[in-house]
Amino acid sequence: MEVLMSNWKDVQSIPPNYIFPPDTRPGKISFPNCEDIPVIDLRKIDGHDDRSETIQQIIKACRHFGFFQVIHHGISESLMEEAMSVIREFFQMPGEYKSSYYSTDMNKRCRLYSSSILYEKEPFHFWRDNLTHHCHPLEENIQSWPEKPLRYRDVVSDYSIEVRRFLLTILGLICEGLGLRPGYFEGELTKTQLVSVNYHIPCPDPSLTLGVPEHMDPNIIGMVHQLAVPGLQIFKDGEWFGVKTLPNAFFVIPGLQLKAISNDLFKSPLHRVITHATETRTTICSFLVPSTDVLIEPAAEASGNPPVYKAFTYKEFFAAYTEKGWGAVLESFRQQTPE
Numbered sequence: 001m002e003v004l005m006s007n008w009k010d011v012q013s014i015p016p017n018y019i020f021p022p023d024t025r026p027g028k029i030s031f032p033n034c035e036d037i038p039v040i041d042l043r044k045i046d047g048h049d050d051r052s053e054t055i056q057q058i059i060k061a062c063r064h065f066g067f068f069q070v071i072h073h074g075i076s077e078s079l080m081e082e083a084m085s086v087i088r089e090f091f092q093m094p095g096e097y098k099s100s101y102y103s104t105d106m107n108k109r110c111r112l113y114s115s116s117i118l119y120e121k122e123p124f125h126f127w128r129d130n131l132t133h134h135c136h137p138l139e140e141n142i143q144s145w146p147e148k149p150l151r152y153r154d155v156v157s158d159y160s161i162e163v164r165r166f167l168l169t170i171l172g173l174i175c176e177g178l179g180l181r182p183g184y185f186e187g188e189l190t191k192t193q194l195v196s197v198n199y200h201i202p203c204p205d206p207s208l209t210l211g212v213p214e215h216m217d218p219n220i221i222g223m224v225h226q227l228a229v230p231g232l233q234i235f236k237d238g239e240w241f242g243v244k245t246l247p248n249a250f251f252v253i254p255g256l257q258l259k260a261i262s263n264d265l266f267k268s269p270l271h272r273v274i275t276h277a278t279e280t281r282t283t284i285c286s287f288l289v290p291s292t293d294v295l296i297e298p299a300a301e302a303s304g305n306p307p308v309y310k311a312f313t314y315k316e317f318f319a320a321y322t323e324k325g326w327g328a329v330l331e332s333f334r335q336q337t338p339e
């Protein structure tokens, strides 16, 4: 069978190896929406009083809610639309062309795959194709990006520059709010920038499949650019909730590295993606990730408490994330408390 789902035609039934066991499948189609997601208006950071209020809102959202959405983030509607449309066009290109980008090699700077990087080994497949590529610095990465559609490189480079600026602005506000030294997140801690596109074709029965497994993000910070087709869900107070973003808003997700740096002050939310019965869903996710050898450690200033984690490199973290999973990874770096 063709691995890339975007090349499948007329899907009438679900192949058995896409049907998850009863304890891990969504089990139903309708979920309540999370109605009280904090909304941050970035226009306000220019005025002094509003700026400190906005910083406090972000810190509160990261501590108590775990995530937030941002409006008036400075990225134009037209650039958002163009990026979404050129990325969707890529997935609609002929199968033969797309297959030339197919790879499950994590060292490739641009890789198109289906389900997960472990496609060959996993017992069940996720209902998605994914295109991931490095974005920063642009000149070292752009040659690896899709050549077609012809506008792809121009549009996505403009988009990724703006996204980087936006995510660093959010981190700058977090830095101020936590009382860290200015520029704490600049440089090696956010050296790698990834664009990760999820493309889910309609699924005949979304109660049986998963678009993206439940996980916490293995990075510093991430954002999701989604349109109206629902799918993203957050686990809160023991239940799964759908999340809807306001028009042209971005959904911001603190990653596990930020949780560690905040000395456990922040949450890194558990989330997943469910599939849709009739519509194709495309999301552009962007992540800032530390370089492999930089040390990540709790910033003592963040909480005033002794560090709860030992310092670790991203390389060590990623090995533990892959081996132990999102739930146990930070535990392996937790400081032993004296008996």
Ligand SMILES: O=C(O)CCC(=O)C(=O)O
Pocket (backbone or CB within 6 Å): 196, 198, 212, 217, 224, 226, 231, 232, 271, 272, 273, 283, 285
């Ligand atoms: O596509 C989405 O809505 C979210 C995907 C996600 O959580 C991820 O790629 O880490």
Ligand SMILES: [Fe+2]
Pocket (backbone or CB within 6 Å): 215, 216, 217, 271
């Ligand atoms: Fe995620």
